[in-house]
Amino acid sequence: MSFSDLGLHDDLLRAVNAQGYTQPTPIQQKAIPVVLEGRDLLASAQTGTGKTAGFTLPMLQRLANGKRPGKRQVRALVLTPTRELAAQVGESVAAYGQHLSLRSHIIFGGVGQQPQVDALRHGLDVLVATPGRLLDLHQQGHVDLSAIEILVLDEADRMLDMGFIHDIKRLLRLVPKQRQNLLFSATFSNEIQTLAQQLLDNPALIEVAPRNTTAEKVEQAIYRVDRDKKRDLLAHLIQRHNWFQVLVFTRTKHGANRLAVQLSKQDIPAMAIHGNKSQGARTRALGAFKSGDLQVLVATDIAARGLDINELPHVVNFDLPNVAEDYVHRIGRTGRAGSNGEAVSLVCIDEHGLLKNIERLINQTLPKHVEPGFEPDPNAKPEPIENGRRSQRPPRRRKQDGPSTNTGGERRRRSRR
Structure with missing residues (x-):
């Protein structure tokens, strides 16, 4: 046709x-x-x-x-x-x-x-x-x-x-x-x-696609790692495999900023994009990423649905999302329109429950890997996830909350996305 x-x-x-x-x-x-x-x-x-x-x-x-x-x-x-x-x-x-x-x-x-x-x-x-x-x-x-x-x-x-x-x-x-x-x-x-x-x-x-399915052409993988070794593992994977145009998702805005700075210090050009960034900064970062001048774009979930990048090869979940459906939205940034893509998730012991929820949602058992030199501590204990959404439903907005009347024109959100 x-x-x-x-x-x-x-x-x-x-x-x-x-x-x-x-x-x-x-x-x-x-x-x-x-x-x-x-x-x-x-x-x-x-x-x-x-x-x-x-x-x-x-x-x-x-x-x-x-x-x-x-x-x-x-x-x-x-x-x-x-x-x-x-x-x-x-x-x-x-x-x-x-x-x-x-x-x-x-x-x-x-x-x-x-x-x-x-x-x-x-x-x-x-x-x-x-x-x-x-x-x-x-x-x-x-x-x-x-x-x-x-x-x-x-x-x-x-x-x-x-x-x-x-x-x-x-x-x-x-x-x-x-x-x-x-x-x-x-x-x-x-x-x-x-x-x-x-x-x-x-x-x-x-x-067109069954509910909550993930893109067929996206190769998904899980890397088990301790929480304090995630940044070094990400830099290692990017440099070892020579990844370019890597979209990385973090749970919080502060985490996105911190990760972008850390990667840049390791000679991996990176910038963060999230709701606290000005529109000019977001546009510049996205433009540099699309053109190939920026190797890594670190984003919160606000960018999961709004980015249109042709043939994006790599998506990394630096933090697993607290809401399982968001995993589908995130990795949907790659493997688009028939092209192949790779989605890698760095999972620490705190996130094992989140991983089970994701696998249950997509009805798949994702392959697990351990990178030599980054083996997780078998005696590590899980800790509460900072600034994570525990509920599958968004928090109710207070009655006094209304549309912003500032020049930004958008409501200041209480979420950490």
């Missing part, structure tokens, strides 16, 4: 061809015709399966075919949980819509809002946004959502995990009742199914 078989316009096919794509992925084959029909959609697919094009291409075609409102109002809204994912989706909208007379813009916190306000003033067809900054701008009277024709919730499960459910409900009250709704999620959790029942009208259901 080719993209032309899906009923896409020539202008969109030209843009797809310019991106180097010739055959649609399974999620694109299933989603594009449904969206073109105007139906609501509930779709589950692993990261890296091409789902962004799966909703972006038909969305652009429907907008190009439709009638614009009297004044240039926002017609399609794509909500994402993170700034990085918003930027990725916005880039896709611009690339695929390059031959169409449609305007689009990206809105997120961490940067000055005036360019975003100016873009809204001139009118937009497609708005890609994170919930916090979007609500800020609406409260200031800068954005009108009363003409929305298509609403997309991308990475909806991560949106709920990050505590955005109340923001989503507020935004739903601002958009027309008659609209097309597209909900994309990596998993079909009970919370996602509840949200779908509230949001979607007789949706088509697409599930």
